[in-house]
Amino acid sequence: MKPNANPARYDRQMRDPITSNLFHRFTTGSARFAGRPVMLLLCIVMTLLAVLAYLSGNEHLMNGTSLAISCLTLLLLPILQATQNRDGAALHAKLDELIKANSDARNALIGLEYREEHEIEEARPRSDS
Numbered sequence: 001m002k003p004n005a006n007p008a009r010y011d012r013q014m015r016d017p018i019t020s021n022l023f024h025r026f027t028t029g030s031a032r033f034a035g036r037p038v039m040l041l042l043c044i045v046m047t048l049l050a051v052l053a054y055l056s057g058n059e060h061l062m063n064g065t066s067l068a069i070s071c072l073t074l075l076l077l078p079i080l081q082a083t084q085n086r087d088g089a090a091l092h093a094k095l096d097e098l099i100k101a102n103s104d105a106r107n108a109l110i111g112l113e114y115r116e117e118h119e120i121e122e123a124r125p126r127s128d129s
Helices: 007-015 017-034 037-056 059-101 117-123
Strands: none
Touching (some): 017 059, 037 059
16 A cells, blocks of 8 residues: 555455445446436436426426436436546546656655645745745
8 A cells, every 4th residue: 555545445445346346337437428418418308308397287297307307416426426536536646656756846745635724735835926
């Protein structure tokens, strides 16, 4: 394990690699689907269906459409958050490598994302303007 890595994340991955791999594959595939034009078309259709259900006054249609939109929203939130977390971790790893490779960079910045907010602000360069 890297000294600056998040120990809780590492521990979870080591405990259940099968579930972690399945979750990774599911979220990656779902996030890719969510970014395609087909998903936008699906959202537009569901929105139009919700408007038509409201205008028709049919309670069953309104409830079904509302449930479908709620389920879609609740499903997409953790998928997109997991994708953001993975992208952020990859970006931090790349930046850490650049800091290590640059002799002028401050090595104290490596792993800064795991520190408190006031420590991050203290590490920012001060402008002398």
